[in-house]
Amino acid sequence: MMSWLFTGMLVLSLLFGILNGRMEQVSIAAVNDCGNAVTLILQLAGVMCLWSGLMRVAEASDLTGKLSRLFHPVMRLLFHDLPTGSPAAKAIVMNLTANLLGLGNAATPLGIAAMKELEKAAPQKGKASNEMAMLVVLNTASLQLIPTTTAALRLANGSAAPMEILPAVWLASAVSICAGIFMAKALSGRFH
Amino acid sequence: MNQISNYILPIVIVFIVGYGFIKKVPVFDCFLAGAKEGLATSAQILPALVALITAVGMFKASGALDILTYALRPVARFLRLPQEVIPLAILRPISGSGALVIFQDILQQYGPDSFAGRVASVMQGSTETTFYTIAVYYGATKVQKTRHTLPSALTADLVGFFMSALAVRLLLF
Numbered sequence: 001m002m003s004w005l006f007t008g009m010l011v012l013s014l015l016f017g018i019l020n021g022r023m024e025q026v027s028i029a030a031v032n033d034c035g036n037a038v039t040l041i042l043q044l045a046g047v048m049c050l051w052s053g054l055m056r057v058a059e060a061s062d063l064t065g066k067l068s069r070l071f072h073p074v075m076r077l078l079f080h081d082l083p084t085g086s087p088a089a090k091a092i093v094m095n096l097t098a099n100l101l102g103l104g105n106a107a108t109p110l111g112i113a114a115m116k117e118l119e120k121a122a123p124q125k126g127k128a129s130n131e132m133a134m135l136v137v138l139n140t141a142s143l144q145l146i147p148t149t150t151a152a153l154r155l156a157n158g159s160a161a162p163m164e165i166l167p168a169v170w171l172a173s174a175v176s177i178c179a180g181i182f183m184a185k186a187l188s189g190r191f192h
Numbered sequence: 193m194n195q196i197s198n199y200i201l202p203i204v205i206v207f208i209v210g211y212g213f214i215k216k217v218p219v220f221d222c223f224l225a226g227a228k229e230g231l232a233t234s235a236q237i238l239p240a241l242v243a244l245i246t247a248v249g250m251f252k253a254s255g256a257l258d259i260l261t262y263a264l265r266p267v268a269r270f271l272r273l274p275q276e277v278i279p280l281a282i283l284r285p286i287s288g289s290g291a292l293v294i295f296q297d298i299l300q301q302y303g304p305d306s307f308a309g310r311v312a313s314v315m316q317g318s319t320e321t322t323f324y325t326i327a328v329y330y331g332a333t334k335v336q337k338t339r340h341t342l343p344s345a346l347t348a349d350l351v352g353f354f355m356s357a358l359a360v361r362l363l364l365f
Contacts, residue, residue: 001338002327002338006247020258029246041235051230052230109233132341133339136329137341140325141319141345153316154309165314168362171359173319176352
């Protein structure tokens with residue numbers, strides 16, 4: 001699926017680049033943006049180390065275990081084949097908590113840790129398990145309770161009430177997440 | 193509100209380390225062991241990031257966005273989305289920084305409290321950079337077949353866009 005996306009985007013950029021007479025910009029982007037990916041990963045590496053380290057500490061003190069027992073009802077609903085105390089379940093719970101708190105930078109390393117644990121337990125190597133797909137779908141939706149960046153930009157642009165969008169954001173996120181969960185459950189039988 | 197978010201991160205970090213310390217965990221050694229793993233993970237996801245960011249960069253540079261915005265007008269009308277937010281809806285799943293720039297543009301051009309400004313705000317706040325998340329999360333594993341991940345995530349995005357306009361109509365106008 002990602003191969004389709006990758007190829008599609010590249011072919012479209014060639015096509016539109018020719019049509020718009022913007023081949024120079026496309027060519028510059030091809031050279032520059034692969035370097036940007038390295039810059040991004042260097043920035044990410046620090047956060048990644050920080051949260052992988054903190055995750056290990058939280059595990060050793062059984063903080064993750066306590067948290068995963070707290071999340072037990074939600075976890076049963078979304079990942080019902082996953083044992084509550086398993087390393088994967090603990091990492092998922094940490095990832096979801098970070099998302100809810102709006103710690104987007106922390107959520108990524110924790111989510112990746114969860115993916116690696118889920119991969120160990122996956123029935124078929126090289127294929128996403130239902131749990132892996134569910135975790136990624138949850139992370140592609142926005143679980144953040146307070147969208148701080150959005151509100152800050154609204155304020156900077158002179159909004160009279162930057163936070164007035166909150167109920168609308170919650171409603172839109174909730175419906176969107178439910179749609180994602182529903183599709184992930186409904187489609188899991190169709191893709192082998 | 194921004195004050196609150198400034199408190200959350202430091203409190204969480206101190207809480208995790210402090211709790212570990214009280215529970216007699218060798219916090220520093222534990223941290224180092226974990227952080228080492230984080231470094232390896234960063235290197236592991238780099239190839240996926242190079243692929244995605246290069247493709248998105250070329251796509252944006254080609255001016256495809258303008259043409260797609262035009263082509264998707266009927267779809268936006270069907271979903272009852274204001275025309276002004278179409279570029280944001282296209283860019284939101286593929287590029288986080290790109291979406292932020294477009295979002296800023298919309299706020300500046302139409303005002304944060306206009307209908308388009310509010311819909312854009314709700315959209316920005318209720319969706320995530322889908323393709324980036326998929327690339328990074330699976331990039332850290334050996335998974336090649338992502339199965340139903342992409343269709344499910346994109347459905348959630350589409351529903352999110354539609355709901356953004358609906359929620360603003362219901363709750364703010």
